[in-house]
Amino acid sequence: MRWDRFFDDLEDQLASEWEAERAALDTEAERLRLSRVQLVERLTLLVAREGAPAAASFDLCDGTTLRAHVTGVGADWAALSPSEGPSGAVLVPFGSFVAIGMPHADLLRTARPAPARSALADRLTFGFVLRDLVRRRAGVAVHLTVGRVLTGTIDRAGADHLDIALHEPGAPRRADAVTGYRIVPFASIAWVRADAAPLLP
Template identity: 80%
Template structure:
């Protein structure tokens, strides 16, 4: 009987050690998984439509602006935000300083995500701006310096855009253009477009 109790204690001790080792392996695997999560994946989950209503988050941007909005689209290096009015805000990832959201939403975005479409990873900031060029949408380009330029994007290159300056809400006509600017993408904090970009 004493030996039975000894073997039972030994079995319990081995089971306990096994559980502790498995928990440590699970924790390490989770750390490894989290080390590979990208901002694009977390923002996509923040805007996931499988919840009753996508949560509103506060996006702090490099020009000092804080936008309260929901995520409406995520590309390779940018996020589209909906503030509840027409049009959209497009912010490159480099311009996002912080994202404030309820703790439950932040935890949800750290969970394993379904694989992103390979197309989404090819939709660059330049691609979404070229869509606005095609549609001649009016924009307000907010710069990292805190300045704002309004007009229409004439061209979007690999790392810059050409902006024809004119009054907000006015159509782009040669006689209404007050000047032109070449703006590097690195100087852009965010863009408010009169029309939301059309994404494939």
């Protein structure tokens, strides 16, 4: 009988060691998976849909904090729908995010594997979405990283900059209403609020 107990103990010990080794491998595999997660994937999991998380708090490089829902994610930007303030879409290049605050449950949910993104979403760059606003002749407020705001209509959007005709917010772009023009490098843009919703992935 003692030998039976001895072999049972050995079997239990072996099973415990095997479970511990498997748990360690699973933990290491999860660490490796998380080391490859990109911001675009986490933002994609925040896109508003049924059962979506509460609005998150987005701290931006110009010192602005927006409470908003993510409504779309492109190759290098996200579209936000603010919970308060003026209506319209907010476009934020990834480089302008300083921090994103949310409840712990939503934070953990965004660390899960994201569904595959469409090839279209991966091709929609910040410049592409700004060119959509050019086509729509939408009024915009371009918030710069230095804290200034330029209001008007984007006339052109190049590969790394835009041309904006300055005029009063909410007014149509007419030659007699334009007070000036600016070339604005994308690198100096913190975020853009558009009167019309742009094309979203």
